[in-house]
Amino acid sequence: MIFPSYDDNCGWFETLGSITDYPPMQQDSNFDMVVIGGGFTGLAAVRRYAENNPSHSVLLIEALKVGQGVSGRNSGFVIDLPHKRELELGDKCYLNKVMELNRVAIDYLEAQVNTYDINCQWSRVGKYQAAVGNRGIEFLAYYKSLLNNVAEEYEDFTGDCLENIFGTTYYQEAVYTPGGALMQPAALVxxxxxxxPVNVTVSERSPVIGINKRAEGFTIRTSYCTLHCGKVILATNAFTKELGFMKNRILPVMTFASWTRPLTATEMEQFGGQLDWGITPADHGGTTLRVTQDRRILIRNGYRYAFDYNTPPQLLPKLKKQHRRAYEERYPGLAHIPFTHTWGGASSLSGNFETYFGKLDDNLYSAGCDQSVGASRGTISGMMLADYASGIKHELLDNIVEVSGKPSRLPPEAILRLVVPLRMQMQKFRSRSEI
Ligand SMILES: Cc1cc2nc3c(=O)[nH]c(=O)nc-3n(C[C@H](O)[C@H](O)[C@H](O)COP(=O)(O)OP(=O)(O)OC[C@H]3O[C@@H](n4cnc5c(N)ncnc54)[C@H](O)[C@@H]3O)c2cc1C
Known part of the structure; x- marks a missing residue:
């Protein structure tokens, strides 16, 4: 059984400064609800369930510290639009449901940022999808046709406009969609x-090592204690299969990012672009680029089939070099600025690109395979799992059930280890002009 482990590479987490410690629970205890996993899904589930049921005792249990998992390691886009596969395959009614769900999640996160004054660079600036070469431009044309199908608002940018925003002439065209937000993910979580809420207890650094069903509920074992509870929400993303659920249906895939130190005032002048924007690549095998409010430039690209959920240390220098190349091609005038951090994180995909949502057993709920757009999809899944577990019924819950599916059964591990890296290499080769 593999548990999450933390390296100290993630820029978002490592630059947080001092944080609260929620020590591991040491004593055997009873709870009405235990939520396992403190990412976007688990955090939304635990809050919503506790609010729905103020007299219930609720435990959030996390293997690492909240923010060290992939929810604190991503690129910080909170996206309202369906991911590419959904846009391609879904009918208008289906896509409107996905967008409504994502937008409810964004509003929910924004309400908490405002209510609790969470200092996480939250801004409702939308995002750009940008193309480098002809391949990317073709992808963008297709993307625009998909947006037209669902009557989604967008703006096309070409020429000097792009340089004024991005501080580089590298991109030929960009499509701006206004709906999403950007944030510092570790600070947000x-x-x-x-x-x-007051009825929530948090236990960090507490990997769950087993879940057993009993006549009266569940026992949950950690290295320190045994917990008893009536209901469980499993919000463990790629690790769900390690706990014995959704086996052979979850494909753990890592992607990687690097960022610079904050640019100085002089370097900002050299850069010549604006702060606080984000580009996702027109060709999804390409590079994500962000410039943060605190003047860092972030590059994300590269994928790995992460059967071990980890970044092998020997791989990091290679990834850093790949990120460096992407950075220097975009910002040759800023080539002297070093990267301070390079990191990766494991997300869950499914073989047929389906997400899942619902009951895995009586009183055991889970969601996952969010196809790497988990800031919004994970949040809404957590909220809806909590409502489901609370017996609250409404249209939004029906809608998330409707837009979720069943991840297909994957081939045996030995075949995956051969085939998935090969497919990733082929994708990387095809997308090379956009990396
Ligand atoms: C580099 C990178 C960039 C990305 N960029 C974006 C982006 O810009 N926007 C976006 O929406 N998505 C992005 N993603 C994907 C996104 O981060 C995930 O989809 C999202 O974080 C999933 O949230 P989650 O809560 O479902 O899972 P997680 O964040 O993985 O949370 C699961 C938690 O469960 C804990 N856990 C696992 N096993 C156990 C156990 N046995 N006991 C206790 N706890 C356990 C883990 O430690 C973890 O904290 C990116 C991912 C990466 C790696």
Missing amino acids: RGLVDNM
Whole structure:
């Protein structure tokens, strides 16, 4: 059984400064609800369940510290639009449901940021999807046709406009969609865990090593104690299969990021662009680029089939070099600015690109395979799992059930280890002009 482990590479987490400590629970205890996993899904589930049921005792249990998992390691886009596969395959009614769900999640996160004054660079600036070469431009044309199908608002940018915003002539075209938000992910999830309702207990650094069903509920074992509870929400993303659920249906995939130190005032002048924007690549095998409010430039690209959920140390220098190349091609005038951090994180995909949502057993709920757009999809899944577990019924819950599916059964591990890296290499080769 593999548990999450933390390296100290993640820039978002490592630059947080001092954070609250929620020590591991040491004593055997009883709870009405235990939520396992403190990412976007688990944090939304625990808050919502506790609010729905103020007289219930609720435990959030996390293997690491909240923010060290992938919810604190991502690129910080909170996206309202369906991911590419959904846009391609879904009919208008289906896509409107996905967008409504994502937008409810964004509003929910924003309300907490405002209510608790969470200092996480939250801004409702939307995002750009940008193309480098002809391949990217073709992808953008297709993307625009998909947005037209669902009557979604967008703006097309070409030429000088792009340089004025991005500080580089590297991109030929960009499509701006206004609906999403950007944030500092580790700061956001720390802010969320620090402002839980009074009936929530938080136990960090507490990997769950087993879940057993009993006539009267569940026992949950950690290295320190045994917990008894009536209901469980499993919000463990790629690790869900390690706990014995959704086996052979979850594909753990890592992607990687690097960022610079904050640019100085002189370097900002050299840069010549604006702060606080984010680009996702027109060709999804390409590079994500962000410039943060605190003047760092972030590059994300590269994928790995993460059967071990980890970044092998020997891989990091290679990834850093790949990120460096992408950075220097975009900002040759800023080539002297070093990267301070390079990190990766494991997300869950499914073979057929389906997400899942619902009951895994009586009183055991889970959601996952969010196809790497988990800031919004994980949040809404957590909220809806909590409502489901509370017996609250409404249209939004029906809608998330409707837009979720069943991840297909994957081939045996030995075949995956051969085939998935090969497919990733092929994708990387095809997308090379956009990396
Ligand atoms: C580099 C990178 C960039 C990304 N960029 C974006 C982006 O810009 N926007 C976006 O929406 N998505 C992005 N993603 C994906 C996004 O981060 C995930 O989809 C999202 O964080 C999933 O949230 P979650 O709560 O479902 O899972 P997680 O964040 O993985 O949370 C699961 C938690 O469960 C804990 N856990 C696991 N096993 C156990 C156990 N046995 N006991 C106790 N706890 C356990 C883990 O430690 C973890 O904290 C990116 C991912 C990466 C790696």
